[in-house]
Amino acid sequence: xxxxxxxxxxGPLGPIKxxxxxxxxxxxxxxxxxxxxxxxxxxxxxxDGERIGALNYGIARQTxxxxxxxxxxxxxxxxxxxxxxxxxxxxxxxxxxxCGLQGGIFWNGYHLxxxxxxxxxxxxIPGCPPTPEALLRGIRQLQDKIVTGxxxxxxxxxxxxxxxxxxxxxxxxxPKKISKAPAVIVNVPRQVEWEFGEKLVEELKTKIxxxxxxxxxxxxxxxxxxxxxxxxxxxxxxxxxxDHVKNxxxxxxxxEDKFIVEYHFSSYSVKELMPVLVNVFxxxxxxxxxxxxxxxxxxxxxxxxxxxxxFFGVIFEGNPWTGRKFLLAPDAPEYPxxxxxxxxxxxxxx
Amino acid sequence: MKEYAIDVPVEPPKELRSLxxxxxxxxxxxxxxxxxxxxxxxxxxxxxxxxxxxxRVRGDIIQEVIPDPGYVHxxxxxxAENRLYIQNIPLVERPAIMDAANFNLGYIRAIEExxxxxxxxxxxxxxxxxxxxxxxxxxxxxxxxxxxxxxxTTGFMWPFGLRELICEALVRVTGARFTxxxxxxxxxxxxxxxxxxxxxxxxxxxMEKRLKSFERIFIKNPTVIARLKDVGVLSKEEAIKYGVVxxxxxxxxxxxxxxxxxxxxxxxxxxxxxxVSDEGDSYHRFLVRxxxxxxxxxxxxxxxxxxxxxxxxxxxxxxxxxxxRGAFYDSLSDIVLPAGEYTTLxxxxxxxxxxxxxxxxxxxxxxxxxxxxxxxxxxxxxxxSMKGERLADLQxxxxxxxxxxxxxxx
Numbered sequence: 001x002x003x004x005x006x007x008x009x010x011g012p013l014g015p016i017k018x019x020x021x022x023x024x025x026x027x028x029x030x031x032x033x034x035x036x037x038x039x040x041x042x043x044x045x046x047x048d049g050e051r052i053g054a055l056n057y058g059i060a061r062q063t064x065x066x067x068x069x070x071x072x073x074x075x076x077x078x079x080x081x082x083x084x085x086x087x088x089x090x091x092x093x094x095x096x097x098x099c100g101l102q103g104g105i106f107w108n109g110y111h112l113x114x115x116x117x118x119x120x121x122x123x124x125i126p127g128c129p130p131t132p133e134a135l136l137r138g139i140r141q142l143q144d145k146i147v148t149g150x151x152x153x154x155x156x157x158x159x160x161x162x163x164x165x166x167x168x169x170x171x172x173x174x175p176k177k178i179s180k181a182p183a184v185i186v187n188v189p190r191q192v193e194w195e196f197g198e199k200l201v202e203e204l205k206t207k208i209x210x211x212x213x214x215x216x217x218x219x220x221x222x223x224x225x226x227x228x229x230x231x232x233x234x235x236x237x238x239x240x241x242x243d244h245v246k247n248x249x250x251x252x253x254x255x256e257d258k259f260i261v262e263y264h265f266s267s268y269s270v271k272e273l274m275p276v277l278v279n280v281f282x283x284x285x286x287x288x289x290x291x292x293x294x295x296x297x298x299x300x301x302x303x304x305x306x307x308x309x310x311f312f313g314v315i316f317e318g319n320p321w322t323g324r325k326f327l328l329a330p331d332a333p334e335y336p337x338x339x340x341x342x343x344x345x346x347x348x349x350x
Numbered sequence: 351m352k353e354y355a356i357d358v359p360v361e362p363p364k365e366l367r368s369l370x371x372x373x374x375x376x377x378x379x380x381x382x383x384x385x386x387x388x389x390x391x392x393x394x395x396x397x398x399x400x401x402x403x404x405x406r407v408r409g410d411i412i413q414e415v416i417p418d419p420g421y422v423h424x425x426x427x428x429x430a431e432n433r434l435y436i437q438n439i440p441l442v443e444r445p446a447i448m449d450a451a452n453f454n455l456g457y458i459r460a461i462e463e464x465x466x467x468x469x470x471x472x473x474x475x476x477x478x479x480x481x482x483x484x485x486x487x488x489x490x491x492x493x494x495x496x497x498x499x500x501x502x503t504t505g506f507m508w509p510f511g512l513r514e515l516i517c518e519a520l521v522r523v524t525g526a527r528f529t530x531x532x533x534x535x536x537x538x539x540x541x542x543x544x545x546x547x548x549x550x551x552x553x554x555x556x557m558e559k560r561l562k563s564f565e566r567i568f569i570k571n572p573t574v575i576a577r578l579k580d581v582g583v584l585s586k587e588e589a590i591k592y593g594v595v596x597x598x599x600x601x602x603x604x605x606x607x608x609x610x611x612x613x614x615x616x617x618x619x620x621x622x623x624x625x626v627s628d629e630g631d632s633y634h635r636f637l638v639r640x641x642x643x644x645x646x647x648x649x650x651x652x653x654x655x656x657x658x659x660x661x662x663x664x665x666x667x668x669x670x671x672x673x674x675r676g677a678f679y680d681s682l683s684d685i686v687l688p689a690g691e692y693t694t695l696x697x698x699x700x701x702x703x704x705x706x707x708x709x710x711x712x713x714x715x716x717x718x719x720x721x722x723x724x725x726x727x728x729x730x731x732x733x734x735s736m737k738g739e740r741l742a743d744l745q746x747x748x749x750x751x752x753x754x755x756x757x758x759x760x
Contacts, residue, residue: 029396033422034447034756037491037528041517044494044510058396076421078370079393079400099424105441108432109425129447129528175683175714176434182710182717188690217463219612220693244593246727247693247704249720264693264704268590268604275612277693300593303730304722311427327420327759330370337428345432 021064021090022143023053028063030083033070035097035129042132049132054139060086065142068115070129071099071106074329077113084119092146093121094138098128108344110336111329122151174348184253186260186281187214187222194218196272204278207236219275227282230263231292234280238297241270242278245294248304250312252286252339259284259314261291263301284314293318311337372418373404381406386413391744393421396498401755403744410741415733419726423759430719435461436682438719440531442705445723446757447528449488449699451480454533456696456705457719459614461535463694464687464709470671471616473537473662478615479550479653480523480532482646486557487516488699489639489646492752496636497568499749500577505568512560515553522546535682536667539674547654554647561643569640578633582735582747585630594731595724596701598751601638602630608697620652632750639752686714700724700752725758 008017031039043049043056057063060083072080084091093115098104100115101124115121122145125138137154145151192215201213201221210233211224225233247264262281267273284291293316295302305316306326313335316322325332333341361382371378371390381388386408393400402418426445430438442457443450455477462469469477490509497505517527523542524530532539568574584594589602599606607624609617625641627634661671668677689711696703701724708718732751736744 028394030394031400033424034444037448040491040494041510041513044513045507046511046514060394071422071424073421073423075423076393076400079421083394105444106424106426106429109429111423111425131527176432177686177712177714179710179712182712183689184708184710184717185689186691186708188688190690216691217693222691243590246593246695246702247706247720247722249706249718251708251718264706268599268606274606275695277695279691279693298593299591299730300727303726307726324372324374326372327423329420330372336425341428343428343432 018146022146025054025065025092025139025142026057026063027054027065027067027094028060028083028087029056029058030060030066030080031069032072032076032080033097033099035070035099038129038132039067039069039096039135042135047132047136049136049139052136052139052143061088063087064091066091066093066119067135068093068095068100068119068121070097071104072113072115072118073111074113074332075111077115077118080115080118092142093119094123094125094135094142095121096125096127096130096135096138098126100124101126104128108346110333110341110343174345181255182253184251184256184260186251186262186279187212187216187224189214190217192218197221197276200276203240207240208233216279220277220279222279222281225280225282227261227284227291230261230280230282231294231297234263234265234294234297237265237278237280241273242267243269245298245301245304246277248301248308250308250314250337252312252337254286254339257286259286259289259312261308261314263294289314290317292316293322295319311335313338371404373416389741393418401753401758403748405736405741405744407741412736412739412741412744415736417729417733419729419755420759422756424756426760427719427721430721431716434683434714435685435687435716436534436678438716439534440529442719442721443529443531444756445721445760446488446698446700446725446754448491449484449757450529450531451477451484451533452696452698453703453723454531455481455615456694456698456703457707458533458535459696460692460694460705460707461685461687464690464692464707465535465685467536467664467666469537470661470664471658472541472660473664474615475653475657476523476538476542476662477533478617478620479650479657480520480530480538481615482649482653483516483519483550485699486643486646486650487513487520488752489643490516492639492700492754493564493568493636495752496749499745500574502568502571502574505571505574508560508564508567512557512564515557519550519553522549534663534667534674534678535685536664537662537674539678541662541672547657551651551654554650558644558647561640565640569637575633577743577746578636578750579631581632581743582635582739582750583629583631584731584735586628588734589630589731592728592731592734594701594728596697596699596728597625597638597642598635598701598728598731600624600626601635603628608695608702612695614694614696616653617649619656620649622649622652632746635750684714686712687716698724700754700757701728721760723757723760725754726760729753729758 242265249262251260265278306321389405391403404416406414443453494506494509524532586603687709693706704722706720710717
């Protein structure tokens with residue numbers, strides 16, 4: 001068998017095989033991130049990638065090229081590897097976009113890996129996103145590589161000679177100013193002209209046992225409650241016509257040793273309440289972060305709660321998915337959005 | 351007919367753990383015992399974007415669909431906590447790059463609301479125009495992807511040909527095909543000249559003409575109607591219950607559009623309608639967006655006609671009112687939002703975008719930025735609409751929702 005492969009590659013049939021491979025590069029349909037939008041442009045009527053013999057195809061078994069379109073996450077890296085292993089030889093990888101090079105704008109994110117750690121990469125196309133022209137140029141370079149056997153960059157850069165430094169360069173300080181002991185107040189009252197809101201607040205005060213009800217802006221009301229009173233408040237709001245949850249949010253406040261759990265309620269069925277966003281929030285102790293889930297009362301809160309459980313480890317009692325990862329990869333760091341999980345800091349140079 | 355018991359041991363695959371299927375083994379066993387099948391669709395599938403759908407079917411009727419999102423989760427909320435407010439402007443438009451202006455607008459409006467920045471009229475018109483151009487572009491993109499899902503190649507080529515016009519318009523205004531980061535606190539980066547506006551005005555007319563051909567080729571095509579009509583129906587009550595957003599909510603008969611409900615920029619000064627349908631099936635989810643393209647093009651034309659002269663950057667931000675170049679970092683790098691929570695609702699192309707910025711009042715980086723994208727909000731309704739449909743219709747429903755995983759996972 002090895003002799004046969006040797007013969008096909010190097011024998012008299014070699015050039016024919018190279019020629020055939022060159023003009024039939026089939027990228028597998030592996031749309032990994034937002035650069036896929038430009039990839040679609042490259043193969044649509046404006047740029048027509050098919051004229052150089054490349055066309056996306058659905059199944060990995062019958063393709064020979066992967067175009068990695070942007071960011072590869074921890075979850076996707078496994079898929080990329082499996083797809084690459086399924087493809088027949090010879091196979092090539094082109095990485096598109098800045099995220100695939102060094103991480104791009106997401107370079108210090110907790111969920112990102114470099115494609116070059118997963119599969120051998122033939123060509124990189126920088127840009128965020130690269131234009132369709134750049135992508136087609138990358139495919140042309142790959143064709144040249146198939147014929148000549150060596151990869152060349154198509155871009156030329158001016159060479160800047162490095163001067164040997166005499167004294168150690170002083171790096172400028174980071175422009176970021178981060179407060180050591182931040183005070184996080186969600187319900188800062190604001191003066192706005194909103195007659196209906198004042199009426200609504202009066203109505204809420206009669207119906208809900210809340211610690212405080214404040215207007216935090218036009219169409220925004222913040223209701224502070226005890227953490228056990230969230231389902232009771234939600235039920236009252238549901239009776240008033242607030243029929244869905246728009247947002248579930250958790251804020252980590254380590255220096256006060258608490259999480260703030262927020263539910264944003266709004267309405268689709270009552271016309272006057274449509275623009276109103278009621279923020280029901282409660283403080284939850286950080287060492288025992290447990291709140292009652294609203295997933296059965298408001299199915300719209302279900303996935304949002306699962307996400308917040310992934311990010312912060314707040315346990316929503318009664319949510320069917322609690323204790324399992326939903327959005328994050330199984331090998332992602334635990335509770336990455338807590339403040340004690342630090343990301344790599346950037347270094348500023350001049 | 352007599353039934354013969356076949357004595358073949360049927361048991362769940364042993365590689366369950368290594369396959370990383372995010373459902374408990376008991377569930378898989380239950381499926382095997384009750385003569386159902388589990389079908390894993392994705393993450394690498396011939397459609398667009400990747401997420402895994404774990405579909406439980408009996409015969410070929412879908413019983414339940416469990417999503418496995420997060421393949422494009424790029425940790426945007428954590429990164430936003432570690433950057434200056436202005437460094438987040440390019441970051442927040444990355445969820446859906448074809449809808450960049452709308453995603454930018456929500457974040458910028460939250461900052462402006464906190465700092466009480468008055469935006470000049472001309473800048474408001476330019477922002478509205480950009481947002482509507484992006485909306486048209488996104489709807490065309492989704493129409494093309496729907497065509498890919500249905501296996502209709504011409505239906506893919508045609509909207510992408512039209513999208514080139516939108517990209518060209520964005521290049522002429524902002525300099526970038528997709529990720530322009532053109533909207534800044536206090537206005538927009540640069541003024542737009544008259545010839546560009548004239549070109550965009552003519553472009554909208556040309557596009558309307560070409561959309562008529564697209565209607566003949568794809569929208570009114572009997573095969574397309576046969577694939578989409580009465581498939582994946584989401585009733586009004588269900589849509590409200592599951593918190594569906596945007597055109598998919600309006601297709602189910604709820605007249606909710608953030609642009610009308612809580613008008614921002616200049617939407618309350620322009621004349622336009624909300625396309626609504628009562629059917630709630632895949633075809634009407636598509637039709638509502640097709641009708642929105644017409645409305646958006648009309649809004650773009652009205653913006654260009656009514657656009658006043660004047661500054662495009664607020665005098666609170668920079669002295670030069672028509673170009674921020676040279677003054678951007680100096681004037682905006684050190685902004686500190688007063689303490690509190692600032693939440694804005696924005697109507698993106700696919701639905702409501704929520705930005706919630708929490709500031710501690712001392713740092714020049716946000717304490718927490720919560721981004722909820724439309725894809726993430728309608729995911730639940732999307733899963734529910736597939737229940738009771740045939741497996742062969744899964745692609746049609748997937749396409750009709752225009753689900754874009756980078757947007758949903760952030």
